[in-house]
Amino acid sequence: METILFYVLAVVTLLSAVFVIFLRRPIHNVLFMILTMIGLATLFILLHAEFIAMVQIIVYAGAVMVLFLFVIMLLNLEEIDLPREPRPLRWGFGVILSLALVVMLFPVFKSIAPIINGVAQNGDLAAASNLDLIAKELFTTYLLPFEIASFLLLAAIIGTVVIGRKLTKS
Amino acid sequence: MIPVPEINLGGVLPALILGVAGLLATLLGLFVRKGAATVGAIIGFTAVLIALAANAPLRFMNTPAFSGMIVLDTFSWFFNLLILLSVGLTILISMKYLTDQGLDLYEYFAILLFSSVGMMFMVSGTHLLMIFVGLETLSIGVYVLTGVLPKSSKASEASLKYLLLGSFSSALFLYGAALLYGASGSLSLAGLAKYFQSGSVSTMGLIGMGLLLVGFSFKVAAVPFHMWTPDVYDGAPSPITGFMSVGVKAAAFAAFLRVFFECFGSAQVTWSHILWILAVLTMILGNLAALVQSNIKRMLAYSSIAHAGYILIGMVAGTAMGAAGILYYLLAYIFTNLGAFAVVTMVGRKGEANISIDDYRGLGKSHPALALAMSIFLFSLAGIPPTAGFIGKFTIFGAAIASGYIWLVIIGVLTSAASVFYYFRVVMKMYMEAPEVEPESLKFSPSMALALTLTVMVVLYIGIFPTTYLNLATESVKSLF
Numbered sequence: 001m002e003t004i005l006f007y008v009l010a011v012v013t014l015l016s017a018v019f020v021i022f023l024r025r026p027i028h029n030v031l032f033m034i035l036t037m038i039g040l041a042t043l044f045i046l047l048h049a050e051f052i053a054m055v056q057i058i059v060y061a062g063a064v065m066v067l068f069l070f071v072i073m074l075l076n077l078e079e080i081d082l083p084r085e086p087r088p089l090r091w092g093f094g095v096i097l098s099l100a101l102v103v104m105l106f107p108v109f110k111s112i113a114p115i116i117n118g119v120a121q122n123g124d125l126a127a128a129s130n131l132d133l134i135a136k137e138l139f140t141t142y143l144l145p146f147e148i149a150s151f152l153l154l155a156a157i158i159g160t161v162v163i164g165r166k167l168t169k170s
Numbered sequence: 171m172i173p174v175p176e177i178n179l180g181g182v183l184p185a186l187i188l189g190v191a192g193l194l195a196t197l198l199g200l201f202v203r204k205g206a207a208t209v210g211a212i213i214g215f216t217a218v219l220i221a222l223a224a225n226a227p228l229r230f231m232n233t234p235a236f237s238g239m240i241v242l243d244t245f246s247w248f249f250n251l252l253i254l255l256s257v258g259l260t261i262l263i264s265m266k267y268l269t270d271q272g273l274d275l276y277e278y279f280a281i282l283l284f285s286s287v288g289m290m291f292m293v294s295g296t297h298l299l300m301i302f303v304g305l306e307t308l309s310i311g312v313y314v315l316t317g318v319l320p321k322s323s324k325a326s327e328a329s330l331k332y333l334l335l336g337s338f339s340s341a342l343f344l345y346g347a348a349l350l351y352g353a354s355g356s357l358s359l360a361g362l363a364k365y366f367q368s369g370s371v372s373t374m375g376l377i378g379m380g381l382l383l384v385g386f387s388f389k390v391a392a393v394p395f396h397m398w399t400p401d402v403y404d405g406a407p408s409p410i411t412g413f414m415s416v417g418v419k420a421a422a423f424a425a426f427l428r429v430f431f432e433c434f435g436s437a438q439v440t441w442s443h444i445l446w447i448l449a450v451l452t453m454i455l456g457n458l459a460a461l462v463q464s465n466i467k468r469m470l471a472y473s474s475i476a477h478a479g480y481i482l483i484g485m486v487a488g489t490a491m492g493a494a495g496i497l498y499y500l501l502a503y504i505f506t507n508l509g510a511f512a513v514v515t516m517v518g519r520k521g522e523a524n525i526s527i528d529d530y531r532g533l534g535k536s537h538p539a540l541a542l543a544m545s546i547f548l549f550s551l552a553g554i555p556p557t558a559g560f561i562g563k564f565t566i567f568g569a570a571i572a573s574g575y576i577w578l579v580i581i582g583v584l585t586s587a588a589s590v591f592y593y594f595r596v597v598m599k600m601y602m603e604a605p606e607v608e609p610e611s612l613k614f615s616p617s618m619a620l621a622l623t624l625t626v627m628v629v630l631y632i633g634i635f636p637t638t639y640l641n642l643a644t645e646s647v648k649s650l651f
Binding site: 141144 | 173174175177182189196236237239240275277278280281284285287288291297299300303304306307310311313314317318329349352353372373374377
């Protein structure tokens, strides 16, 4: 059952990722990107990584992609602004670079595989709800980075206000 | 029930003080009608002085804190000191700058303080997550400060460029950390060190290490990851350029040193080859490009790239002596470069109208004190005795020779000989040439006078009596080896 579910979801995710690249209208690209993100989230759920699944949906499908949609709507693209069919040279480069990436990543995947199998057999991880575990770790071991991250966000907010506002000269 | 973790507020007190001062400056700025920037600067400077006192006890500690996220040791103490010094000097220079520009930006100082909080956690971090959060806090602050000038398209362009490239390099750093976690199952430097000592390092672990190297190289502006530097240094407000070239560089080198010596120490043979190449490229390109610049800020930007190259030599050497040389070099560089940027700020005037090297013509006659100070800074950058820059270069080159990197030192010496040309060109302009039109005379402010006096005195003092400071540097790097 789980295997079938995995393949169905994987196909949906991959197909929508392909559509992101091949469709011409940006709005379609973004919508398919959201679908890709949701597909990834479901795959995470299959891996018992509920927390990452939630984050995936809230941050990527929610916040980031909505931002994309806003930008595209604000740009209000006309048919004539859309890019022409991609040039062969660019295609060639793209294919070569992607292949190079696959070749480079192959040893990485190969070295991960045993670790992943090890994790899958480790029963403790699935037994405890991992939201629980993450919360516990976040407020004990990772307390300091967690607090400093709030500082980081504060600095970013103040910074945005400084850059964004219209300055009245003193 | 979640057990309450051990909280050691005393250990992070210096950073805490700066953070609270930043918040205070932001809040008070809302209530003060006029001169809010001055209030912010005074709060910031006071906080730096208090934090210097709070930092002192760290020197004699060697304790991990916050579940091994940070460590309070002499190394952290030394770099906290460097950061506080550079923030303090930057605040002094900025006061004059903001007055010149007619800006009343109190958030400027708040963001400067926030950024230095990030630096402090970056230098004391012993966990890649902590280092990353520190790195981001520091970067966000600096991105904003770069574009803080309103209605300056050059500054906005620089800020956006820096943001895009900086985020990209942060992403690479994060990716590296993720791969290392995948390979070793740990993000703490101690855990990673154990993994690298075990001898069976997977390709994934090595790729992770390489990506961390790229992330750090970007922050310290080593060739070929330097592309952002000239544009950003040119577009940013002069005091911030100074701050970036010393504070950010010092923090990035601190984390670079800690991560690479403490946890990848056993793989030193692997990464020292890469750093060897980076150091050579950085020195050659930085110095050659600086030769042809006519804008003083761009010239100093390329010179700062070149200096990153010299510092990398110390890392290649891989010994305690090399690391101590780096610490001393950074100390000297902070005073030298911030001093030089103080002069650039002074001469720049409103809207940074005078940042061409030609604007320095006749400075020796019209403002002898300023010209003398600038000459001392340029001598120190070129590495001419009796200035601090000479001792710094001497120690680093000496360490590299002791480790057998003769060729690296030969290239270093040759490129620094070339660098003398462009530093002296400014000195020549100041003393030998006359300006076409006599410019209005410059006005010193008390803060600027203080900053310049301090920097000149320190550059000469630690250049003539370096022993105490070299010993301090040696003491500080002990925990890395």
